[in-house]
Amino acid sequence: MNDAQQQLIVRDLTKEFSLAGESLPILNGVNLSLNRGGALAITGPSGSGKSTLLYIIGVLDQPTSGEIIQFGQNPFELKAKQQAEFRNQNIGFIFQDHHLMPQFSVLENVLIPTMVYQGTTSDAEERARHLLERVGLSDRLNHRPAQISGGERQRVAVCRALINNPRLLLADEPTGNLDRVNTESIGKLLLEINQEQNTILICVTHSRELAVLFPQHQRLRDGSLVTETA
Numbered sequence: 001m002n003d004a005q006q007q008l009i010v011r012d013l014t015k016e017f018s019l020a021g022e023s024l025p026i027l028n029g030v031n032l033s034l035n036r037g038g039a040l041a042i043t044g045p046s047g048s049g050k051s052t053l054l055y056i057i058g059v060l061d062q063p064t065s066g067e068i069i070q071f072g073q074n075p076f077e078l079k080a081k082q083q084a085e086f087r088n089q090n091i092g093f094i095f096q097d098h099h100l101m102p103q104f105s106v107l108e109n110v111l112i113p114t115m116v117y118q119g120t121t122s123d124a125e126e127r128a129r130h131l132l133e134r135v136g137l138s139d140r141l142n143h144r145p146a147q148i149s150g151g152e153r154q155r156v157a158v159c160r161a162l163i164n165n166p167r168l169l170l171a172d173e174p175t176g177n178l179d180r181v182n183t184e185s186i187g188k189l190l191l192e193i194n195q196e197q198n199t200i201l202i203c204v205t206h207s208r209e210l211a212v213l214f215p216q217h218q219r220l221r222d223g224s225l226v227t228e229t230a
């Protein structure tokens with residue numbers, strides 16, 4: 001396999017929103033390259049475009065110009081159905097608000113992404129149980145989201161993001177609702193999993209405590225990324 005199959009490459013990415021006929025430039029030439037096993041924290045002021053960048057990398061929004069190559073594929077060249085399939089198979093998302101389904105159990109929530117394309121198999125259930133064991137939730141499989149703590153809910157969201165074996169894991173302010181102890185523990189968990197599963201991990205955060213755990217830390221400033229030194 002050549003290197004491109006193992007990389008995320010972002011080249012000269014720009015994003016403008018248009019609002020009431022006015023153009024609103026947000027990203028202004030973002031460049032980024034990460035190999036499998038790489039982990040990057042992105043910080044920056046409120047409104048600087050961190051979530052916008054993450055959503056474009058996650059193929060949930062379109063760039064205005066520039067290029068993204070993920071594992072040898074430009075997902076924006078795919079038709080809508082293939083693009084959705086590519087996203088489901090390659091990208092795991094973790095959001096600030098866990099987005100768990102309240103009526104489903106912890107185990108069922110982790111299995112939801114497997115239902116979309118392939119239908120849940122016993123292998124998937126085995127894997128969900130294994131992931132939940134990995135994050136210390138073996139004894140919470142049948143609880144509903146309202147019956148577990150905020151830190152536990154975010155652990156479930158991590159398992160759900162991992163259930164399809166994504167190569168790219170994107171986290172948008174994953175500890176925004178958590179206290180210091182849970183912030184550190186979720187951060188360490190994400191980085192351990194990044195190494196164990198050889199994913200690319202990108203985490204957008206306001207939390208300096210979280211960002212300093214990452215081997216790479218960049219700041220979004222004036223629409224582009226600058227390296228942050230400790």
Ligand SMILES: Nc1ncnc2c1ncn2[C@@H]1O[C@H](COP(=O)(O)OP(=O)(O)OP(=O)(O)O)[C@@H](O)[C@H]1O
Pocket residue numbers: 017018019024026044045046047048049050051052053
């Ligand atoms: N669909 C949209 N239409 C117009 N403007 C938008 C749209 N989405 C985002 N914006 C604007 O783009 C800018 C960047 O938003 P974004 O959510 O990416 O910032 P952020 O750095 O993640 O902020 P925060 O740290 O507060 O979450 C903001 O000024 C926002 O108002």
